[in-house]
Amino acid sequence: MQRGIRTLVGAALTSITAAAMALSSGAAAAEPEIPATPEGLARYIESGLVPAADGRTPTFVVDTGSGSGSSSTRSFATDTRGSGPEMSSFLAAFAHGLTQPDAAPPGANDWSCRPTAExxxxxxxxHGTWLNAYDSFAYLSxxxxxxxxxxxxxxxGRLGMLEGGGIGQIMPGRHGVGPMEESAKQLGTLVDRVLAATGAEQVDVIAHSQGGPVTSQYLKFEGGRGKVGKVIGFGATNHGTSLMGIATLGRTITNLGVNIMGFYRPLLGTANIQQAVGSHFYQVLNADGDTVPGVSYTSVGTRHDQISNPYEWTFLQAGPEATVENITLQQGCEQDFSDHLTILYSPRSLSIALRALDPAAHPDLVCSFNPWMLGGGGKL
Incomplete structure (x- = not known):
């Protein structure tokens, strides 16, 4: 049994490392003339496809997820079960998340916890796309x-592959794939539970990747206004992403023979399509600005982000009665090589989060080496 688990974990680590390398190289090689739109991505993928065995070349039907998110198949959220170990490495946390995909990150979901005056x-x-609560926050939580x-x-944002969750669903625990409108409602349900259980008037939110726009959707359209004091985003896709790395990976998977002919959404998943810059989702989400009144925002981006790119698109512009601090992770700390996944395993990111939450108790930012795709100072 243990040998089988080790084999599964080893294969998974190999797969995600190869995928990440493909994403990174794809992002780096992207030409500026490639349109950063769903349609442009589809044409970009098609441009490098080889014919199938029967001589036909796959084509992609672009579905931007422009509806309300109320499709015939709804995504859902689930409570965590038990708690996993503390981790300093993303890859180690990801491996544990494959075998225990519903585990809570340590320190989270103690429903007897009560806030203090301080x-x-x-x-x-x-969490973000194709991730879960544990492998995202096993270091921070x-x-x-x-x-x-x-x-x-x-x-x-849990959704099966055949229901629109995308090819990432072949691995356990790959959540955050359903329509972001539905995920925002699920976030609202959690916030209401937390407020009721703790007696607090507001919560603060730490969001990674897709978690950024999901939080904005909640604040703007799903009853979140007044319930959130601070939003701290890491690699948040607040204005979408070019998704060129994922497009390169998609082309590679297609050329390897995965039968996705005639479809685009089943390859990437609904939420990924919505995160393409210029999508209908972002046109609605940001029509009246990036922020909502009464919220303090901190948005952190990394220059080595291979998925949310250009990384500057994570930054926000303050609207009326809101404050924004935009932070490039490497400014003042060039030895931090955090990418999109390991940004949550960076000691500097932790210090940024603590300072944003409680600047009086945590005024200083730390700086340490944080390697790409490993995180936590390279500790496994």
């Missing part, structure tokens, strides 16, 4: 709890 707002953690915060999270 830290009156619980912290809600929102326990340190937030030790700093005195009540921490809560869930696995949102």
């Amino acid at each position: 830290r009156p707002r619980p912290v809600v953690l929102v 326990p340190q937030l709890a030790r700093a005195g915060f009540c921490v809560f999270t869930t696995n949102f």
Whole structure:
């Protein structure tokens, strides 16, 4: 049994490392003339496809997810079960998340936790696409709890591959794939539970990747206004992404013979399509600006982000009665090589989060080496 689990984990690590390398090289090689739109991505993928065995060349039907998110098949969220170990490496956390995909990150979901006068707002953690609560926050969550915060999270946007969840669903625990409108409603359900259980008036949110626009959708359209004090985003796709790395991976998978002929959404998943810059989702989401009144925003991007790119698109512009601090992770700390996945395993990111949550108690930012695709100073 243990040998089988080790084999599964080893294969998974090999797969994700290869995928990440493909994503990174694809992003780096992207030409500026490639349109960063769903249609442009489809044409970009098609331009390098080889004919199938019967002589036909696959074509992609672009579905931008322009509806309300209320499709015939709905995504859903689930509670975590049990708690996994603290991790300093993303790859190690990812491996554990494959074998225990519903585990909570350590320190999270203690429903007996009560906020204090010094830290009156619980912290809600929102994971990204193809990730889960554990492998996203196994490093951040326990340190937030030790700093005195009540921490809560869930696995949102769950959807099967055949229902529109995309090819990432072949591996356990790959969530955050359903329509982001539905995921925002699921976030709202969690926030209401946290407020009711803790007696707090507001929560603070730490969001990664897709968690950024999901949080904005919640604040703007799903009843979140007034319930959130601070939003801290890491690699958040606040204005979409060119997705060129994922497009390169998609072309590679197609040429390897995966039968996705005639489809685009089943390859990437609904949420990924919505995150393409220029999609209908972002046209609606940001029509009246990036922020909502009364919220303090911190948005952190990394120059080595191979998925949310250009990384500057994660930054926000403050609207009325909102504040924004945009931070490039490498500014003042060039030795931090965090990519899109390991940004949550960076000691500098942790210090940024703590300073944003409680600047009086955590005024200083730290700087340490954080390797690409490993994280946590390279510790496994």
